[in-house]
Amino acid sequence: MTAKRRGAQLAMLAFAVVVVMCAYAGVGLGIDGQIPAGMLTYGLGLGALMLAAYLVLAKWAPWADPLLLPLVTLVNGIGLVMIYRIEQAGQPGASATTQLMWTALGVVMFSATLIVLKDHRALQRLTYTAGFAGLALLLLPLLPFVGKEINGARIWVGIGPFSIQPSEFAKITLVVFFAGYLVAKRDVLALAGRRLLFIDLPRARDLGPVLITWAVSLGVLVMQKDLGSSLLLFGAFIAMLYIATQRTSWVLIGALLFVGGAVLAGQIFSHVELRFNIWLHADDPALFEGSSFQLMQGLFAIGSGGILGTGLGQGHPNPIPLSFSDFIFTATGEELGLTGLMALLMVYALIVERGLRTSLAARDPFSKLLAGGLSFILAWQVFIIVGGVTRLIPLTGLVTPFMSAGGSALLANWMLIALLVRMSDAARKPPPQAIQDEGLTQVMQR
Amino acid sequence: MNSPLKRVAVACFLMFGLLMANVTYLGAVKAEDLRTDSRNVRSFYARYSVDRGWITSDNGKVVLAKSVDTGDTKFRFDRKYPEGKAFAHVVGYFAPESSSGIEGAEGRYLDGSHPDLVVRRAIDLISGKPHKGANVDLTLNAKAQKVAYKDLANTGKRGAVVALDPKTGAVLTMVSVPSYDPNPLAVANKDSVNKAYNKLDADKTNKPLLNRAIGLTYAPGSTFKTVTSAAFLMDDRSRDVNTMVNAPDALPLPGTNISLPNYHGESCGGRATLLAAYTISCNTPFADVAMEMGYDKLKEQAEKFGVGTPLSIPLSVTKSDIGKDDGKAALAMTAIGQRDNQMTPLQMAMVAAGIANRGTVMKPYLVNKITGPDGGEIDTTSPEEMSEAVTPEVAAQLTTMMINVVRNGTGRAAALPNTTVAGKTGTAETAPGKPSHAWFISFAPAEDPKVAVAVFVESGSAGNDATGGAIAAPIAHDVMQAVLGQ
Numbered sequence A: 001m002t003a004k005r006r007g008a009q010l011a012m013l014a015f016a017v018v019v020v021m022c023a024y025a026g027v028g029l030g031i032d033g034q035i036p037a038g039m040l041t042y043g044l045g046l047g048a049l050m051l052a053a054y055l056v057l058a059k060w061a062p063w064a065d066p067l068l069l070p071l072v073t074l075v076n077g078i079g080l081v082m083i084y085r086i087e088q089a090g091q092p093g094a095s096a097t098t099q100l101m102w103t104a105l106g107v108v109m110f111s112a113t114l115i116v117l118k119d120h121r122a123l124q125r126l127t128y129t130a131g132f133a134g135l136a137l138l139l140l141p142l143l144p145f146v147g148k149e150i151n152g153a154r155i156w157v158g159i160g161p162f163s164i165q166p167s168e169f170a171k172i173t174l175v176v177f178f179a180g181y182l183v184a185k186r187d188v189l190a191l192a193g194r195r196l197l198f199i200d201l202p203r204a205r206d207l208g209p210v211l212i213t214w215a216v217s218l219g220v221l222v223m224q225k226d227l228g229s230s231l232l233l234f235g236a237f238i239a240m241l242y243i244a245t246q247r248t249s250w251v252l253i254g255a256l257l258f259v260g261g262a263v264l265a266g267q268i269f270s271h272v273e274l275r276f277n278i279w280l281h282a283d284d285p286a287l288f289e290g291s292s293f294q295l296m297q298g299l300f301a302i303g304s305g306g307i308l309g310t311g312l313g314q315g316h317p318n319p320i321p322l323s324f325s326d327f328i329f330t331a332t333g334e335e336l337g338l339t340g341l342m343a344l345l346m347v348y349a350l351i352v353e354r355g356l357r358t359s360l361a362a363r364d365p366f367s368k369l370l371a372g373g374l375s376f377i378l379a380w381q382v383f384i385i386v387g388g389v390t391r392l393i394p395l396t397g398l399v400t401p402f403m404s405a406g407g408s409a410l411l412a413n414w415m416l417i418a419l420l421v422r423m424s425d426a427a428r429k430p431p432p433q434a435i436q437d438e439g440l441t442q443v444m445q446r
Numbered sequence B: 001m002n003s004p005l006k007r008v009a010v011a012c013f014l015m016f017g018l019l020m021a022n023v024t025y026l027g028a029v030k031a032e033d034l035r036t037d038s039r040n041v042r043s044f045y046a047r048y049s050v051d052r053g054w055i056t057s058d059n060g061k062v063v064l065a066k067s068v069d070t071g072d073t074k075f076r077f078d079r080k081y082p083e084g085k086a087f088a089h090v091v092g093y094f095a096p097e098s099s100s101g102i103e104g105a106e107g108r109y110l111d112g113s114h115p116d117l118v119v120r121r122a123i124d125l126i127s128g129k130p131h132k133g134a135n136v137d138l139t140l141n142a143k144a145q146k147v148a149y150k151d152l153a154n155t156g157k158r159g160a161v162v163a164l165d166p167k168t169g170a171v172l173t174m175v176s177v178p179s180y181d182p183n184p185l186a187v188a189n190k191d192s193v194n195k196a197y198n199k200l201d202a203d204k205t206n207k208p209l210l211n212r213a214i215g216l217t218y219a220p221g222s223t224f225k226t227v228t229s230a231a232f233l234m235d236d237r238s239r240d241v242n243t244m245v246n247a248p249d250a251l252p253l254p255g256t257n258i259s260l261p262n263y264h265g266e267s268c269g270g271r272a273t274l275l276a277a278y279t280i281s282c283n284t285p286f287a288d289v290a291m292e293m294g295y296d297k298l299k300e301q302a303e304k305f306g307v308g309t310p311l312s313i314p315l316s317v318t319k320s321d322i323g324k325d326d327g328k329a330a331l332a333m334t335a336i337g338q339r340d341n342q343m344t345p346l347q348m349a350m351v352a353a354g355i356a357n358r359g360t361v362m363k364p365y366l367v368n369k370i371t372g373p374d375g376g377e378i379d380t381t382s383p384e385e386m387s388e389a390v391t392p393e394v395a396a397q398l399t400t401m402m403i404n405v406v407r408n409g410t411g412r413a414a415a416l417p418n419t420t421v422a423g424k425t426g427t428a429e430t431a432p433g434k435p436s437h438a439w440f441i442s443f444a445p446a447e448d449p450k451v452a453v454a455v456f457v458e459s460g461s462a463g464n465d466a467t468g469g470a471i472a473a474p475i476a477h478d479v480m481q482a483v484l485g486q
Helices: A006-032 A039-060 A068-088 A096-116 A127-142 A166-190 A204-224 A227-245 A248-268 A270-280 A285-290 A293-305 A328-361 A365-389 A407-428 A439-444 B002-029 B031-036 B042-049 B084-091 B101-105 B115-127 B142-153 B190-202 B221-235 B274-279 B284-293 B295-304 B328-335 B345-356 B392-408 B468-484
Strands: A147-150 A153-159 A162-164 A192-196 A199-202 B055-057 B062-069 B077-080 B135-138 B159-164 B171-177 B244-247 B250-252 B259-261 B270-273 B360-362 B367-371 B377-380 B385-388 B422-428 B437-444 B451-457
Touching: A006 A039, A006 A068, A039 A068, A039 A096, A068 A096, A068 A328, A068 A407, A096 A407, A127 A147, A127 A153, A127 A166, A127 A204, A153 A166, A153 A204, A162 A407, A166 A227, A166 A365, A166 A407, A204 A227, A204 A248, A227 A248, A227 A365, A227 B002, A248 A270, A285 A293, A293 A328, A293 B002, A293 B031, A293 B042, A328 A365, A328 A407, A328 B002, A365 A407, A365 B002, B002 B031, B031 B042, B042 B077, B062 B084, B084 B101, B084 B142, B084 B171, B115 B377, B142 B159, B142 B171, B142 B468, B159 B345, B159 B468, B171 B468, B221 B274, B221 B284, B221 B295, B221 B328, B221 B345, B221 B392, B221 B422, B221 B437, B221 B468, B244 B274, B244 B284, B250 B284, B259 B284, B270 B274, B274 B284, B274 B392, B284 B295, B284 B328, B295 B328, B345 B360, B345 B392, B345 B422, B345 B437, B345 B451, B392 B422, B392 B437, B422 B468, B437 B468, B451 B468
Parallel strands: B055 B135
Antiparallel strands: A147 A153, A153 A162, A192 A199, B055 B062, B062 B077, B135 B367, B159 B171, B159 B451, B244 B270, B250 B259, B360 B385, B367 B377, B422 B437, B437 B451
């Protein structure tokens, strides 16, 4: 029987808050040798928020994985500290207060999800609703009046003073849809068609859903110039298709389709081709003057940080464009060094590991697929954005989960964690005990 | 569904593995290249993010260079030189892309990157404090330095003054005029610094950036007769100041059809004692004894005074040289400090200091001590013997001769009340029809020397008939007075 481990969770949560507080103090000490004035308010605020999240979790999901909440708190907190630090450096657009407010709303979203959604399997009934919601969210920025184009990508919706990035929410609803859909159709999809070389090809008529998702992804890419979300969604779909059917052929077909589509897009759309050029020839002085400047500034930051970093508050985030959003990982690398980046990647890896463990432990196929899909999409997103800013893969704009400034992403990712927490609660909860006294059934139980 | 899930898990960890490997490559392998990339503005900012150590003199009492915290996020610490021009060549400047003087030579202590400071650096790193460098205290005597600068600069002269503590080799004064204001060269703006620098660099007559004390060599004129005399006395220990030497009015130079006259065609009476010849600075006796001794002995004596030894004090010093062995006529000119005989003012100060210190030349040095940001001592220079130039007996003979120059000879302008001064004038011809360089070397008090000085005034900057006695000796007088506190 699994233990609840509530005490351990509370201790780790406190530890995460203390680490973040120390980092916050470090920023002040690094900048002007003083502990920041707002330290107490800030610390109590974050501590109270996380305590609230913990209490909700203890009440409504007592069997939940004890590591998820502390790990997410740590990354979210380090992100807050970095945004505070970048705001101190005077980079326009960075606001720690706004980010703290969004964190609070994120925790509210987390709690609400846990309280409202008593059983996640209810989502299975909403499969197609989720699918349509996902599509609508994706298409929303294309509508006139509400849609906004920021930094060359039309992925924003403006409501009053706020800008919302609906694709972050679409990410979750579409994973719910994929899970529900694939659970229903997986037997059909797993049926083999012809065998070519060593691979069993699926039947042609089963290709439909794959082609539709592919088309939607490419549509996002083309119409919204959002290479990142396009890659994110398609990758997640292929991974879930593989989990559901266990057929490598789907992965190959998906990869081929996407590479083909990307190459085609590269031929047709100059901005996609440029992304590839920047990736391959970032060091080229001609490119540096214009387009690879951003990427190189990020790399310079990591290089300048070296192994131990300059120390919080002592680096130079200002030369890095968007150091509080897309490039927050590199700004962190400068101040916390390789050591800090490795720690951050470890924390992300642990979150993903807890998610996948939940998936393995889940008792029904829908839960397995949903938990697996959500965990994978988190890992995939970290890979795309961190790999992008560190020049491992071509750079596509995506949010660094829990770290980048931005409300939509924070809300969506806290919701994603709430779903994983809910499922881990279900998976770790001991099954209902048979009643020992009834002699007959006792025999049946062996 | 668990087996494909496990494979997806493996894929996820492969992705994290790739990210970690790539980040390690950037942060550890490629870090140095990225950090030093010329397009990385941080290397520029970094110069100003360190609370650079201060440069002081007189045991920290006089501040020559300091860092001022501006609170700016890019260029946090401003470098200021409160004493400006008088100390510029020694202290140097801390420019966006270069540094000079002590700023350059002791840069690793000042910016804290020296291996000696590694523990302090680690403490700063852990405590999150801005990094502080070590302070460098110079051996300079600020009062004497300012006097020397004023004497040269206020009269529009070009030249250099070097004063040494003969017993330790500590540099008490090092002035070069014309000078420059280092402050505009130390602002955090490449364009404005380049503009200021180019303007200074373009002035080819005054060469304000040149440190004349150690950067260039000049014909030492009659001051070099001190070295020739030293060689003569060392060559045969039976000789002394009363040894008679040939002192013709004109000395025919072998292999040529010209003969060497005395200064202004004066007569030294055919024969004279070494003391008399030295006191009134006859030319012919020294040319004569040198030709008799030969080139090698003169060169060897010069080398014992430090000529030709590479020096870094820690500023690097241009090597002095008496010239090549080019026959007797050339040697005659070399013996009286002419022709290819070229000395730095520092080298001539070392000659005076060596005699003052009973024949032993001490290695000159500018840095008194290095202290940590908290005031704790990191390093103190201990005086080092460089060579024994002459025996104490010969040093005493030379001192007698030099005292006589100031009492009864060409160097009377350097005399101090109640203090015995020993000195030697020099008036070096530069080119036919061009004014001479004026020199003076001296030390005082002769019985227990505390300061040895070399003054050099460049040709043409002090009138057409400048002589060492009239132009350079009064400056030496003032500097010695300042050091001795009179």
